[in-house]
Amino acid sequence: MQRPLSAGDTVESQCTRCKALLNHTIIAMVAGEVVRVKCNTCGSEHNHRPTKAAKSPAPKAAASTRSAAPRTSRAKVAGPSDEEIWEELIRPLDPDHAVPYRMDGKFKTNTLIAHPSFGTGVIAATNPGKIEVVFKCGKKLLRCA
Structure with missing residues (x-):
C-alpha cells in the first residue's frame, strides 16, 4: 500500500x-x-501534467461497402498530360505573335500569351477578372482586367 x-x-x-x-x-x-x-x-x-494512460486500439469497423481495389495515383489515370494538351493547343498558333501578359490587360480565348515565369501559354477560358491559361507546366489561373 x-x-x-x-x-x-x-x-x-x-x-x-x-x-x-x-x-x-x-x-x-x-x-x-x-x-x-x-x-x-x-x-x-x-x-502538473500527469502521465497519460496508453490508448487501447480502436475496434475495427465492419467491412465497408467499398471495393478493396488497389489505389491508383493520378499519374496512372488515363488521359493526356498537361504538356500534351499544351502542345495540341499551341500547334496551330504562331509563337511570335504571343501577347505579353499584364495583370491589367484584356485577353480573348485561344490566344497566345507570354508570361515571364511560366513561358508561352494558350488562354483556355476567360472569366470576369481571371483567365485560365494552359502552359507547358500545367494550367494556371491568372488575374486580368
Whole structure:
C-alpha cells in the first residue's frame, strides 16, 4: 500500500521546458491532487501534467461497402498530360505573335500569351477578372482586367 503524496515528494510529470516525462518535486497540492511541480532536471516550475494512460486500439469497423481495389495515383489515370494538351493547343498558333501578359490587360480565348515565369501559354477560358491559361507546366489561373 502506498502512502498518500504530499508536498516535497517526487512524482513523474511532463516537463514543459524539457518536453519529456521526468521526475518532478511536488510544490502544491489541492484536495489531495498534485497541482504544481518543479522539474528536477531543469528547475522550471509548472502545472502538473500527469502521465497519460496508453490508448487501447480502436475496434475495427465492419467491412465497408467499398471495393478493396488497389489505389491508383493520378499519374496512372488515363488521359493526356498537361504538356500534351499544351502542345495540341499551341500547334496551330504562331509563337511570335504571343501577347505579353499584364495583370491589367484584356485577353480573348485561344490566344497566345507570354508570361515571364511560366513561358508561352494558350488562354483556355476567360472569366470576369481571371483567365485560365494552359502552359507547358500545367494550367494556371491568372488575374486580368
